[in-house]
Amino acid sequence: xxxxxxxxLKNPSLNRELGALFEPMLLxxxxxxxxxxxFALYRDPVGPMRVKVVLQNPALSFDWSTVAADLTxxxxxxxxxxxxxxxxxxxxxxxxxxxxxxxxxxxxPYAVVSIGHHIEIYKEVGLPKDVARVFDLKSVQGSHxxxxxxxxxxSAVTTAGSHPFSTGSDLCLVHNGxxxxxxxxxxxxxxxxxxxxxxxxxxxxxxxxxxQIRHGLSLEEALYGxxxxxxxxxTFTIGTSDGFAVLRDPIACKPAVMAESVEWVAMASEYRxxxxxxxxxxxxxxxxxxxxxxxxxxxxxxxQATTTLARAS
Amino acid sequence: xxxxxxxxxxxxVDLKVATVRELNQALHELAExxxxxxxxxxNAAGNHALAVGINARCRVEIMGHVGYYCAGxxxxxxxxxxxxxxxxxxxxxxSGLVRLRGDASQSAGATGxxxxxxxxxxxxxxxxxxxxxxxxxxxxxxxxxxxxMAQRGRMVICGDAGSxxxxxxxxxxxxxxGKVVDLGADCIEKEMRAEHVEAVEALLAKAGIxxxxxxxxxxxxxxxxYHFNIDHADxx
Numbered sequence: 001x002x003x004x005x006x007x008x009l010k011n012p013s014l015n016r017e018l019g020a021l022f023e024p025m026l027l028x029x030x031x032x033x034x035x036x037x038x039f040a041l042y043r044d045p046v047g048p049m050r051v052k053v054v055l056q057n058p059a060l061s062f063d064w065s066t067v068a069a070d071l072t073x074x075x076x077x078x079x080x081x082x083x084x085x086x087x088x089x090x091x092x093x094x095x096x097x098x099x100x101x102x103x104x105x106x107x108x109p110y111a112v113v114s115i116g117h118h119i120e121i122y123k124e125v126g127l128p129k130d131v132a133r134v135f136d137l138k139s140v141q142g143s144h145x146x147x148x149x150x151x152x153x154x155s156a157v158t159t160a161g162s163h164p165f166s167t168g169s170d171l172c173l174v175h176n177g178x179x180x181x182x183x184x185x186x187x188x189x190x191x192x193x194x195x196x197x198x199x200x201x202x203x204x205x206x207x208x209x210x211x212q213i214r215h216g217l218s219l220e221e222a223l224y225g226x227x228x229x230x231x232x233x234x235t236f237t238i239g240t241s242d243g244f245a246v247l248r249d250p251i252a253c254k255p256a257v258m259a260e261s262v263e264w265v266a267m268a269s270e271y272r273x274x275x276x277x278x279x280x281x282x283x284x285x286x287x288x289x290x291x292x293x294x295x296x297x298x299x300x301x302x303x304q305a306t307t308t309l310a311r312a313s
Numbered sequence: 314x315x316x317x318x319x320x321x322x323x324x325x326v327d328l329k330v331a332t333v334r335e336l337n338q339a340l341h342e343l344a345e346x347x348x349x350x351x352x353x354x355x356n357a358a359g360n361h362a363l364a365v366g367i368n369a370r371c372r373v374e375i376m377g378h379v380g381y382y383c384a385g386x387x388x389x390x391x392x393x394x395x396x397x398x399x400x401x402x403x404x405x406x407x408s409g410l411v412r413l414r415g416d417a418s419q420s421a422g423a424t425g426x427x428x429x430x431x432x433x434x435x436x437x438x439x440x441x442x443x444x445x446x447x448x449x450x451x452x453x454x455x456x457x458x459x460x461x462m463a464q465r466g467r468m469v470i471c472g473d474a475g476s477x478x479x480x481x482x483x484x485x486x487x488x489x490x491g492k493v494v495d496l497g498a499d500c501i502e503k504e505m506r507a508e509h510v511e512a513v514e515a516l517l518a519k520a521g522i523x524x525x526x527x528x529x530x531x532x533x534x535x536x537x538x539y540h541f542n543i544d545h546a547d548x549x
Binding site: 250252255257273275286287 | 358359360361377378380381397399400415416418419437438456457
């Protein structure tokens with residue numbers, strides 16, 4: 001059992017309340033996943049020649065200024081860095097590929113949690129209320145967020161094994177369920193260039209999507225491929241730079257509820273995680289169909305979002 | 314109990330104030346042969362196990378969406394839920410009436426023994442799984458694997474049915490007005506005779522749903538899976 005929550009704000013004037021609206025959703029899912037907690041925040045986008053990297057080191061005394069100095073010297077540019085608990089958000093003026101290659105080194109004294117232009121992932125072992133507090137989730141501003149509360153089944157309870165899993169530029173994945181064919185698929189994906197950091201089955205799903213997208217598939221195509229190639233139980237929520245996607249396996253044992261109002265779109269493992277959202281009484285509430293990809297993306301005009309979820313055929 | 318107002322003949326329980334445990338305890342304390350009472354439950358907010366295990370003649374109205382296993386094991390009581398329901402609505406209900414105004418998630422009415430379950434919206438996968446005598450009327454459609462291994466009782470589905478309807482069916486009778494994606498193992502279409510039209514008419518009337526009983530098709534067990542086949546005797 002695990003808990004998943006996602007919130008996308010259609011009305012940008014709510015952006016300053018993202019954390020305040022999102023934190024109660026995540027905390028409501030504590031019973032479904034009390035051993036680790038994580039969330040992906042989409043906020044403060046940077047231009048194509050700037051990159052946001054979230055790094056992690058378990059020691060609270062870790063000297064991040066040394067890492068910052070090293071990156072400043074390597075990239076020959078000023079960098080911004082902000083430490084929050086065990087994580088450090090660093091913004092570098094360089095292309096994503098160059099930054100990725102440098103920080104994904106085996107000898108680096110930190111783990112890479114996320115890389116992108118919008119996304120920041122924060123995750124730790126512990127109860128949702130404790131993890132939310134150390135990263136000050138309630139005061140976060142932004143356009144959307146994906147969260148996960150974990151009850152581990154397939155691998156150890158560690159920070160690296162916590163969700164969300166970054167799946168390439170600005171994409172991330174959270175998973176409720178368990179995959180049966182992850183060992184074989186991991187070997188196959190490793191031959192295709194995927195680098196695995198854990199024994200976790202959900203990381204395999206994340207890497208699967210990353211490999212498919214690198215091969216030129218759209219997110220929707222990659223998700224329909226997942227229905228064919230992944231064996232097991234899953235409800236996935238995938239965060240994207242401008243929205244999120246939801247997919248349930250064809251058996252659909254793992255729960256999911258979606259809701260949409262004029263102000264926001266949300267998903268959760270259970271309705272009770274949505275019950276605190278403003279205007280929920282008048283929102284459309286429904287259960288996503290099995291084996292169907294739901295994609296929410298903002299429309300072409302600025303922050304104006306489309307008003308219905310696109311159900312791919 | 315906190316959150317209870319007893320000035321009116323309807324006992325109102327606000328779940329913003331009272332706990333689910335307090336609510337269920339109060340309902341359990343009703344005597345099986347006592348006078349019929351009326352209850353209104355406010356702010357359901359997706360809480361699990363609401364109004365489970367009632368064993369008395371009472372009317373309970375729930376305001377809002379409910380979580381898992383609402384109205385489970387219900388005996389005698391009439392429940393109305395003004396919202397959607399999560400997994401396992403009215404699981405193993407024994408008798409009485411449960412009416413859901415919205416949509417039901419998976420396994421609604423699972424293993425139900427008796428009474429009537431009315432779902433005015435759609436039901437998701439595995440509706441009526443292992444049914445044992447309960448009647449279910451669904452105004453909308455049902456998801457895949459509905460009536461899986463269903464043994465007794467009847468299901469009336471006014472919309473469509475998902476794939477593998479009635480897989481490994483025993484003696485539950487299935488009536489569907491819309492399309493059936495496909496039938497499960499040992500489930501076949503059967504003739505809709507006058508007595509079946511009459512039965513569907515009675516169930517629709519009881520459920521308060523206005524549909525023409527003649528428009529339904531009947532599905533049932535081919536009885537090849539659960540009966541010993543003498544032609545296979547040589548195989549043992």
